[in-house]
Amino acid sequence: AQKVTQAQTEISVVEKEDVTLDCVYETRDTTYYLFWYKQPPSGELVFLIRRNSFDEQNEISGRYSWNFQKSTSSFNFTITASQVVDSAVYFCALSSGDTGRRALTFGSGTRLQVQP
Amino acid sequence: EAQVTQNPRYLITVTGKKLTVTCSQNMNHEYMSWYRQDPGLGLRQIYYSMNVEVTDKGDVPEGYKVSRKEKRNFPLILESPSPNQTSLYFCASSRTRTDTQYFGPGTRLTVL
Numbered sequence: 001a002q003k004v005t006q007a008q009t010e011i012s013v014v015e016k017e018d019v020t021l022d023c024v025y026e027t028r029d030t031t032y033y034l035f036w037y038k039q040p041p042s043g044e045l046v047f048l049i050r051r052n053s054f055d056e057q058n059e060i061s062g063r064y065s066w067n068f069q070k071s072t073s074s075f076n077f078t079i080t081a082s083q084v085v086d087s088a089v090y091f092c093a094l095s096s097g098d099t100g101r102r103a104l105t106f107g108s109g110t111r112l113q114v115q116p
Numbered sequence: 117e118a119q120v121t122q123n124p125r126y127l128i129t130v131t132g133k134k135l136t137v138t139c140s141q142n143m144n145h146e147y148m149s150w151y152r153q154d155p156g157l158g159l160r161q162i163y164y165s166m167n168v169e170v171t172d173k174g175d176v177p178e179g180y181k182v183s184r185k186e187k188r189n190f191p192l193i194l195e196s197p198s199p200n201q202t203s204l205y206f207c208a209s210s211r212t213r214t215d216t217q218y219f220g221p222g223t224r225l226t227v228l
Contacts, residue, residue, distance in 0.1 A: 004158075033214050045206060045219040091158060095214050104149075104217060106158035 002027040004094050006107035013082055014115050021077045021110045023092030029053075031097030034068065034075045035104065040088040048090075051075065053097070082114045118143045120220035122207050128226045129197055137192045137223050139207030147210045148190040149174070149217065150182065152203040159206065165190055166213065197227040 003026040013019045025034065036048040049059065051068055059066045063080045079086050089111045093104040120141045129135055141148065149164040151174075161174030165184040179201055181193040190209075194201060204224050208217040 035216065037219075043204070043222050045208075045222075047216055047218065050216050093159075097214055104151075104159070104161065106151075106160070108156055108158040 002029075002032075002094055002096055002105050004092050004105050004107035006090075006092055006110050008110045009108075010111040010113070012113045012115065015084060016081050017114075018078060018080050019082050019112065019114075021079075021090050021092075021112065023075045023077065023107060025073050025075065025092070025094045027094060027096060029096045033095040033097060035093040035095070036066070036075075036077050037091045037093065038088045039091065039109070045091075048077075079112075082112075084114050084116055087112060087114045118218070120207055120209050120218055122205075122220035122223050124223060125221060126224050128228065130228050131198055132196050135194050135197060135225075137194075137205060137207075137225070139190045139192065139220060140188050141190075141207075141209040141218075142188065143209060143211075143218070144187065145209035145211050145218075146187070147213050147215070147217075148184065149208045150180070150190070150192045151206045151208065152176065152201075153206065153222075154203050162192070162205075197225075199227050201225065202227050 005024045032053045034051045038046045056068050065078045067076045089109045091109045092107045095104050123138045146167045150162040151159040153159045160176045162180050163182040165171045206222050207220040210217040
């Protein structure tokens with residue numbers, strides 16, 4: 001069985017603060033893929049990043065960065081110098097590469113509120 | 117423009133009245149999937165399809181049906197909707213099962 005835990009239900013920060021969203025996953029597979037999606041107030045799901053289990057390099061894209069650590073089964077997401085437009089619900093998701101049935105197992109999401 | 121479309125975007129119906137939510141993608145993706153989103157639960161997979169005429173149950177398939185007669189379309193059918201199926205539904209597609217899934221805009225369904 002696989003599981004994704006986002007322990008932070010809601011985070012509130014003030015604009016320009018850095019914020020880290022935690023994601024811890026469980027899987028027995030050696031090949032798997034991790035994702036982050038953003039759901040702004042308008043409701044659509046926006047893809048942010050996909051990372052496979054063999055690539056532990058951290059990634060930076062503008063103000064966004066991701067820290068993948070297999071040793072702790074974590075794939076955390078940091079927003080640097082947060083902006084009001086970053087206010088959204090963020091989902092971490094896991095896809096198994098070895099077993100067949102499901103595409104994505106989602107965490108329950110973290111709601112980020114960035115106050116001006 | 118590459119996209120996944122869903123219709124309707126909003127639907128209010130009554131218990132027991134059959135309904136279909138359509139989903140279409142123009143990216144020639146093999147894999148398509150339906151999810152429902154409920155507060156505090158994240159997204160849960162209802163059904164998925166690996167290719168035309170190949171469908172299988174996800175985590176919460178009870179009360180739903182799907183079909184995949186063409187590659188681009190993957191309708192979700194509620195034969196006899198009940199209030200516990202009130203939810204936000206998303207269709208998604210990807211090139212393969214483990215590739216990035218791209219989501220439609222969502223369908224907000226209310227069953228009275």
